[in-house]
Each structure stands twice: as structure tokens, then as C-alpha cells.
Amino acid sequence: CCWGGLCATPLYDQSVGAIARHLREYHVQELSMPWMGRTRGCCQWSSGGMLCGMEMYLDNFAKHVATVHFKSTALTCPHCDKIFSRTDSLDRHIKESCR
Template sequence: MYATKNSGGVNPHHSNAAASSRFEPHVSSVEAVTQDMMQAAIAGHVEVAPANIDPAFLMQEASIFPINKSNEVSNMNFMNSPPIALPPLAMAPNHFAPVTPVARSPLGTIVCRIGNCCRFMYPEKISEVKQHIYQFHQDLFNRRNSEGKVLCPWICEHRGTQGTCNTALTIDGLAKHIATVHLQSTRKPCRYGCGASLSRGDAELRHIKRDCPLREAARLQASG
């Protein structure tokens, strides 16, 4: 074996160690960059670098495109997080929804059917019907004929046909007519229970004397 002459008195082992120490930081930094790029590739950020790539190129790429550790960790946490429940889908408003119902009539009232009035009125008493006519239907006074009568304008059904009553009456008689005939608010059942409905006291007396089939039976029962 021939000994190699060391010109300059430099220890070759010392020079190799120095070179190795100078290169180690570079290699470790390249390995760190390579490891970061591998982890980023797993997370789906960049492509994996080929194995034979120049370390200097990796260092240059790492300086130009630094990897954000915080973004990588947050992305990994997002991938491992459970699925998020989405809020319920907002439904479009229903354009065919029913409209707000019309307010019901107050208790004990009926709707006036004189023309297009459609106001609520209380039919229990003739005086209340008369007050409604004087308050809302004063035009009827201008319709009186030479005898001072008007045709009843109440809309009713007669023999399957709907139309106005047209009975000739005075204004005061009209209120009584509407209450007794059309509204039947003053009608009372026969006191003997035969089922007849009577509108006035005199009509009830006539019914009892002439027409009630139970009157005689009730009289005999009371006397016996």
C-alpha cells in the first residue's frame, strides 16, 4: 500500500468531518422540507416530489412556497371531524294557503239581506230591526208609492227561486214583516206541543181555537 502524500499538512479525516458538518444542516433542512411536502401531499395540497430531485431545488421550492403548518393541522382536523348536520331546508311560502277567515257574526245576530247590506243585525225584537232600517236603509223612504208603502227588498228564496220578497208594506210594517216572516224571530211554538210555530199572539189564539189537534186532548186531560 502506498501512502498518499498530504500536501499542505491537512488531515484528510479532519477535512471530511468539516465537510460533513457543513453539509449536515443542509441535508437535515432538505429532509424536513421533504417530510413537510410528504405530509402536505397526504393532506391533498401538493404532489409528491420524485425521489431523485435535487436537494437544492427542494430548498428553493420551500423558500418560494412555504408550507403553513397551522393550515395543515386545521385541514387535518377538519378531515377527521364528524359530519356537520345541515339546518332544515327553508320551505317556500304556500301561495295557495287559505285566506284569513271572515270574522263570525256576534252571538245572536244575523246578516241583513236587504240589497248588498250584509251588516249584522239583532232580530230578537221588532224595534231592533226597525232601528237597523232607519239607520242603514233610509233610501227606502224615497221608494214609497202614493199609499206610503214600499216593496219589501229582502232577498229570499221562493219556490226554488231566489229574489226579492216585494210585499207592499209601510216602513214600520216592513220591520215587523222582516222580523216575523223572514227572520221568524218572534215565532213561538204552540203551547200544547203540536209542533206549530206561531208568530203573533192573535195567531196563536186562532190556532188554539181552530187548528190545534192537541187542544181538546189537553182540555179533557185537565178536566179528568
């Protein structure tokens, strides 16, 4: 884990659920309070000495880390090898623009 640049815990399970549990337990305790999910915050993921800093709702942190930093939700178009982070985006690409 690279949250805040200080956590050395390895994240073997890079699913959104596992990342959410880790963030809730070690870094963003507000995630355990449902009413705090719509509070905004900045991603504290640090890579190569650079802080991500992207602003989003707290309850989107885990999906963001999985998608952007781990790329564990990546889906590849079977026709052109373009990469997508969401199933609906891949489906739309196949139907509308990948020929």
C-alpha cells in the same frame, strides 16, 4: 242584513225594534219621518238570489223582516207544535181548533 242584497251588516239583535233602527239608519230614511209611515213600498230583502218584493206600508217593514225573514217572533203551540207569528193567532188556535 240582506236588504237590497248589498248590506253586509250582521243583525245580532233580531227584535222588531233593532231591525227598525237598522232599516231607518241604513236603508229606509223615510222611516224617521212619521208622516211617511203610511207610504207603501216593497220589501227589498234578498235571500238566495230572490227579492221578497212584498208590498206593505213602510212602517211595517221591521215587523215583516222579523216575522217572515228571521222568524224571530215565531210562537209554537205547546200542544201540536204548529208555528204562529202572532200571539192572538196562537191563542185563537188553542181555543178554537187545537184539541
